[in-house]
Amino acid sequence: MNTQINDNYLVKYKIGAGSFSKVYLAVHRKTQIEVAIKMISKKANNDDGKQLIRIQREIEIMKKARHPFITELYEVYENDDFVFLVMEYSPNGTILNHIRDIGAYSEHESAVIFSQLILAMKHLQRSCNVAHRDLKAENILFDIHQNIRVIDFGLSNSPNDDNLMNTQCGSLDYASPEMILGKQYIYSSDIWSAGVVLFAMTTGHLPFEDSNMSRLAQRIIFKEIDYPTNLSRDLLDLLKKMLVKDPNQRINLDEIMRHPWLHTAIQYVNETINKFEYDNIKITEQLRQYGVRFEDVVLDLSNNRITPNTAIYSMIRRQMMTKGIVDMRNAEEILNRRGSLCETVVLPRLIKADTATRINRKSLPIPVRLSRHLG
Structure with missing residues (x-):
């Protein structure tokens, strides 16, 4: 030292x-x-x-x-x-630690934790013009009151209109289709990665899994996700909108913050930190x-x-x-404010990956800077 x-x-x-x-x-x-x-x-x-x-x-x-x-x-x-x-x-481990040791979070806990992540992402994008590019369960730590800290900005960058990013970097399990393909992206790739984090938090596993990196990359680009049947309708709707293969059709931060599954938790978390x-x-x-x-x-x-x-x-x-800023996960106020989950959301029809991009599956490139961090 x-x-x-x-x-x-x-x-x-x-x-x-x-x-x-x-x-x-x-x-x-x-x-x-x-x-x-x-x-x-x-x-x-x-x-x-x-x-x-x-x-x-x-x-x-x-x-x-x-x-x-x-x-x-x-x-x-x-x-x-x-x-x-x-x-x-931050002494209380990561989201990945919790999933491995205990299992999936409840939807209520997930909404609070995910609200904190979305607010951090909003600050990075809107106030700092920063794309994180390595969002994953092991890069989200917890403090003494189980509030999150986003870490590891070693791959982060600041995009602009003249210099859109196309670097293949980060962890393959959380990488977006456009990043794997080496296409240009700005913030849409972080939205995808956050969607993978939310999927892992609420199901206890990743949406795409394969021990072979090339096959895993193919799954991410081409395969539709199998969603568990026990997820609430609103959560399922949000996940499907975040994990759309086509980045142009993917939900953005403002839409995520207004989404029925999350908006009450977002309001509560925002009010809590603003009171401090x-x-x-x-x-x-x-x-x-x-x-x-x-x-x-x-x-x-x-x-x-x-x-x-x-x-x-x-x-x-x-x-x-x-x-x-105390533990927000079990606040009675937010439980009362959320109430029952909305059941009137119409689920979107997912865009098929092979209509969004046409490449030879057998010649799919293995990303040179993407590493494997399987949760």
């Missing part, structure tokens, strides 16, 4: 690993707040000479993507071989206890600098917010 990291943090043990990074649990020495430190190799994944550009892009996206349901970046360190991202630590207020007097007092002047923090933040002082400030604020 970097010497400065060891001066400021007590690194405990490894809690995760990816192809080009490792994640460690650590404790900030002054505040005793637990953090996650992501150690990213500068030299791995650098055949194109752009690894440092990708790392810097991840940092810049995390700096601007501040939201209650997105993991927060506190500090950045580096040495000759690695870049270290000091981030918020920071106690700035208490934050200033805590900064003073750690030898930090609030004026110095303001100056650093105004200059878009991440420093040890801004890290302490961010940790205090995030800890206050995490404690202040």
Whole structure:
């Protein structure tokens, strides 16, 4: 580890690993707040000479993507071989952990959790112009009150009209048909991935499964989904609209937020986070206890600098917010407001994949940057 990291943090043990990074649990020495430190190799994944550009892009996206349901970046360190991202630590596992250990969520729990994901996606798309591109059950963590944190922005990017994305990246199980085919996409691919997450949450398994990556890719592009019969009519309608093969026919964020299955939960979650207020007097007092002047923090933040002082400030604020926004999953208010599920929705006729795109199934390309993460 970097010497400065060891001066400021007590690194405990490894809690995760990816192809080009490792994640460690650590404790900030002054505040005793637990953090996650992501150690990213500068030299791995650098055949194109752009690894440092990708790392810097991840940092810049995390700096601007501040939201209650997105993991927060506190500090950045580096040495000759690695870049270290000091981030918020969420201790209660992932959606994937829950599915593997306990099974599917109830529709009520799913609606609350999925509302949090949709609000995080809305912030990324509308406020930050960011497509995540690797949304999956293992990239959604839970804090002490079981509220979510979206993590891992290593593949995220900012599309624009002149530079639509067509990179094949992420995890194949959650990849959209258009991404697998190398077609241009903007945010529609994230909608598909979120639909796969919702399907997994409510059924306990993925919509497409195969041990062979090429066959799995073919299933995603060509095969229609077999939906369980025990799903409510509204949930089934939402899933079918999110998992449409043709991205031009796929539901968008605004339509998802208005959907009968979700709109009450969205309203409740939004109201809950909007009610929370920071106690700035208490934050200033805590900064003073750690030898930090609030004026110095303001100056650093105004200059878009991440420093040890801004890290302490961010940790205090995030800890206050995490404690202040309680578990929303079993709120009696939302149960009463949802009431019975609407039964009048007309289910859409799915567009057949082979009418949306015509390719030789036997010559289907295996995505070079798509990895396999089977839940």
